[in-house]
Amino acid sequence: xxxxxVSVSARPRECSVARTLEIVGEKWALxxxxxxxxxxxxxxxxxxxxxxxxxxxxxxxxxxxxTGILERRQYSEHPARFDYHLTEAGRDxxxxxxxxxxxxxxxxxxxxxxxxxxxxxCGHRLSAELVCQACGEPVVVGQARPxxxx
Amino acid sequence: xxxxxVSVSARPRECSVARTLEIVGEKWALxxxxxxxxxxxxxxxxxxxxxxxxxxxxxxxxxxxxTGILERRQYSEHPARFDYHLTEAGRDxxxxxxxxxxxxxxxxxxxxxxxxxxxxxCGHRLSAELVCQACGEPVVVGQARPxxxx
DNA sequence: TGTGTTAGTCCGGAATCTGGACTCACTGTA
DNA sequence: TACAGTGAGTCCAGATTCCGGACTAACACA
Numbered sequence: 001x002x003x004x005x006v007s008v009s010a011r012p013r014e015c016s017v018a019r020t021l022e023i024v025g026e027k028w029a030l031x032x033x034x035x036x037x038x039x040x041x042x043x044x045x046x047x048x049x050x051x052x053x054x055x056x057x058x059x060x061x062x063x064x065x066x067t068g069i070l071e072r073r074q075y076s077e078h079p080a081r082f083d084y085h086l087t088e089a090g091r092d093x094x095x096x097x098x099x100x101x102x103x104x105x106x107x108x109x110x111x112x113x114x115x116x117x118x119x120x121x122c123g124h125r126l127s128a129e130l131v132c133q134a135c136g137e138p139v140v141v142g143q144a145r146p147x148x149x150x
Numbered sequence: 151x152x153x154x155x156v157s158v159s160a161r162p163r164e165c166s167v168a169r170t171l172e173i174v175g176e177k178w179a180l181x182x183x184x185x186x187x188x189x190x191x192x193x194x195x196x197x198x199x200x201x202x203x204x205x206x207x208x209x210x211x212x213x214x215x216x217t218g219i220l221e222r223r224q225y226s227e228h229p230a231r232f233d234y235h236l237t238e239a240g241r242d243x244x245x246x247x248x249x250x251x252x253x254x255x256x257x258x259x260x261x262x263x264x265x266x267x268x269x270x271x272c273g274h275r276l277s278a279e280l281v282c283q284a285c286g287e288p289v290v291v292g293q294a295r296p297x298x299x300x
Numbered sequence: 301t302g303t304g305t306t307a308g309t310c311c312g313g314a315a316t317c318t319g320g321a322c323t324c325a326c327t328g329t330a
Numbered sequence: 331t332a333c334a335g336t337g338a339g340t341c342c343a344g345a346t347t348c349c350g351g352a353c354t355a356a357c358a359c360a
Contacts, residue, residue: 068257103170
């Protein structure tokens with residue numbers, strides 16, 4: 001009888017972070033996407049450069065294709081061979097990858113420095129920063145508050 | 151004998167994305183961090199709002215404290231009670247969370263719209279965008295290329 | 301014929317995740 | 331004094347996932 005009242009705030013939050021992680025949060029998924037960003041869309045190459053078990057990589061690629069993040073394309077007819085490409089949804093994961101990379105560069109790189117440096121087309125070393133699209137100010141914790149929450 | 155030559159490019163890439171995911175990529179880790187961002191630093195509340203098993207949440211919190219992302223603080227003496235706070239490294243995960251959220255808002259929200267809307271202090275709805283710190287231009291795939299890679 | 305390449309599959313053991321019951325030390329209420 | 335919470339966990343056994351390595355199929359090249 002009181003279940004409804006008791007369970008107020010007792011159920012998990014509906015949340016875009018949680019939903020996104022359900023799709024790309026499994027082990028190796030984002031590293032597969034990273035490889036495609038770096039231009040390696042072939043199965044064997046992805047296995048080699050990520051270190052994932054072939055089995056797991058195969059499962060991830062199936063899932064990423066299924067959710068519309070990657071696209072599987074045939075690049076050779078006669079030995080039938082396939083590789084993977086980013087869809088628009090996949091390309092939109094770029095910011096996720098870059099922010100993860102930035103955090104790692106800052107906290108885990110050690111004396112050797114960042115393992116991979118990107119150069120922006122403006123000629124400078126790419127250091128990606130999150131800004132508010134409206135005012136252009138960098139987004140800092142505590143300067144944004146929830147308005148509506150379901 | 152040829153092992154060294156054969157293994158050229160055969161080993162996993164050194165990569166800040168991979169390193170970061172080793173720390174925050176386990177299931178529930180980023181959702182625990184999300185809760186702290188939203189102001190819920192207590193164990194029971196985190197379990198309720200994320201849906202994680204208590205056991206797993208306990209393990210994640212231990213790990214996040216261990217890697218310096220969260221800090222465990224006593225907030226009550228007599229029934230000894232603890233809650234969790236972000237360290238600087240933890241606060242620096244804000245961009246990661248926001249980009250994941252943005253992707254979910256765009257691709258997984260459906261007709262109901264974003265489950266959580268944030269308002270930036272400038273008064274506008276927060277829509278966070280990644281820009282190049284040097285030139286201020288939005289970062290788009292294909293406009294950055296690797297310079298150095300170990 | 302024999303070696304190499306590439307995109308996978310198959311397998312059994314190991315590691316992780318899961319829900320649910322339980323604990324311990326209180327507090328606040330009847 | 332008894333008795334129902336509250337809050338931060340722990341314990342457990344079963345389910346799920348991950349793991350490395352061997353294997354396959356269909357070619358190309360020498």
